Amino acid sequence: MAFLLHDARHLERPARSMAGPERERARRRLWRSDLLAAGAVASVAVAVGLFLAEGGANRFGDVGSALTSLGIVAGLVATDLVLVMLLLAARVPLIERAVGHDAAMALHGRLGKPVVYLLVAHGVLLLTGYAVADGVDLVAEAVAIWSLPDLPLALLGFGLFALVVVTSLVAVRRRLRYETWHLVHLLAYAAVLAALPHQFSVGGLFAEGTWQYWYWLAITWGTLAAVVVFRLLVPLVATLRHRLVVEAVEPIGTSGQAVSVTMRGADLERLRATGGQFLVWRFLARGQWWQAHPYSLSAAPRGGRLRITVRALGAGSASLAGIRPGTRVAIEGPYGIFSEAARSRSRIAFVAAGIGITPVRSLLETATFRPGEATVVVRTPEPAAGWLLDELGELCAARGATLITVPGPRGRGWLTDAAEHEGLSLAAFVPRLDDTDLYVCGPRDWAERVIAEARAAGMAPEQVHHERFDW
Amino acid sequence: MRRRAVILASAASATAILGGWQLGLLGTPSAPVAETTTQTVGGSSGIPGGSSESGTSGSSDTGSSGSTDAATSAPSTGSGTDANAGTSTDTNAAASTDGTYSGSSVGTRFGDVQVQVTISGGAITDVTALHLTDHDGRSVSISNRAEPILRDEVLQAQSSSVSLVSGATYTSAAYLQSLQAALDAAGF
Secondary structure, eight states, X not given: OOEEEEOOGGGOOOOOSSOXXXXXXXXXXXHHHHHHXXXXXXXXXXXXXXXXXXXXXXXXXSHHHHHHHHHXXXXXXXXXXXXXXXXXXXXXXXXXXXXXXXXXXXXXXXXXXXXXXXXXXXXHHHHHHHHHHHTOOHHHHHHHXXXXXXXXXXXXXXXXXXXXXXXXXXXXXXXXXXXXXXXXXXXXXXXXXXXXXXXXXXOSTTOTXXXXXXXXXXXXXXXXXXXXXXXXXXXXXXXXXXXXXEEEEEEETTTOOEEEEEEEOSSGGGGOOOTTOEEEXXXXXXXXXXXXXXXXXXXXXXXXXXXXXXXXXXXXXHGGGGOOTTOEEEEEEEXXXXXXXXXXXXXXXXXXXXXXXXXXXXXXXXXXXXXXXXXEEEEESBTTXXXXXXXXXXXXXXXXXXXXXXXXXXXXXXXXXXHHHTTOOHHHHSSOGGGEEEEEESOHHHHHHHHHHHHHTTOOGGGEXXXXXXX | OOHHHHHHHHHXXXXXXXXXXXXXXXXXXXXXXXHHHHHHHHHHHHHHHHHHHHHTTTOTTTSOHHHHHHHHHHHHHHHHHHHHHTEESOSSOOTTOSEEEEOOOEEETTXXXXXXXXXXXXXXXXXXXXXXXXXXXXXXXXXXXXXXXXXXXXXXXXXXXXXXXXXXXXXXXXXXXXXHHHHHHHTO
């Protein structure tokens, strides 16, 4: 069963003769995204190129030097990938706007394990390579290389990095508090710094004065500088400039499981936050200040105010209800391209479940569409009960968007089983899927089912927009 | 990854790897004999420099920049060779005189190598390394391992004609070349 709460389909007028600006915007964004991806891959090739440029191709003559050469290449590639990982997580605006925060972080996460394998290979290959060259056994060689300059430090770096990756494995991460995991994650920077000296002192590749030396130094410090600028300085400046203060905390709905927090700030136009984006919030109150949480804007920034709507999921979001008006707020962001930045078509559709309604609510406010060309589908527990559903109804009426709720318990698919029995589907709710941008927000498994159906219905990857909110 | 990104990435990567490989071929690692080659280059370049001077009848002002370079570089390498050949602590170096002699400093891609030899009673009694490869930590440890082996071999063979230490080819070759220079200076 599905309920049509507001029907705006009759408002639709004949199609435009000219293509909208959305396709051009998507074309440019995808070019930037492709160039960035190519750049990341090429940086790995350059790392190998550095080794070859120093005559590395000639050093595969015997077993010892071949193993040593492979070990060096593994180390170079691993280090380069670590820098790529740091850049992906550094909130660099170019990356954030082209590929989006969650896609960048997903790639960041996927690189962790391969890098650990490469680092292990680096150590094992060099140890055996050296042992073969010196004609001694592995234990004797292990003792011998311990005296190499900066090697204990490099091993410490490896240990720290391995710890960061292990705590990020799904099974381990689930058992950890977010704050613990995050604190351990910061050790990655220490790992990079600890591993740096031995790259210059043990290997001859980066001898002082060579261009390889300067290149390696530049990419390392450039990456760390990007981290400092975009993860520390930019948020600090934003926090000091906008001086956000909690204005009101209101419970949403009857169950009291969710609250809307409205914040007042100065000069918010310069923040350039738009509907659908999220910020990382830090409420500077006792017992709260050390927790930072990503929450989407649940209303477009307006009149010097920002609003978020939070459901009590973790310990941090539960205590948000106790925040008092007047509390200062530190921010990072805005991040994400669950916004107009990702548009590729002229029509728009939103599919939301649970508290995933919040970015949909704020994006609906600011998205560009003609009356009758927007559809909102909300999965709710009951026909007329859902977070912010009344606000959504008003907004749909004002902007000419169709609002449909699909109430009922969880089904096998993204709809209720009952609705699926009736033959309802994405294509049944949203007309002209081929010319529509689809924004999906809700629990991960559920969202994946929506996306699968959208792709099966023939939608292109650039038409489907989804951002993860669970860590 | 989208197909366009794959194509871009492949093109950029191929460029980087082939470029690096070509650079590696151009700058083939200089063997320990690099010093001798520069000496011969310096010596031969002096000859065209001299012949061009005979054409311009010794007017240094009108001389082309090429000939000036050759003229200035030739003596400097010459003096270098002199210094290398006999920096001995014993000033009246006669044939096989007792004393301590320093060999030439031989450059390798891992750093310079220079040894000092002590001649006593017409025999090599000691070889000390004044300088060993030090560009990077790995070559320091290689040199430190090879040095005592080479010293023992030399003391036993009483000459620089000993085999190279495996895994320390650069260090061994440079060590023995420097040693030979010291022995030449000693007239051994």
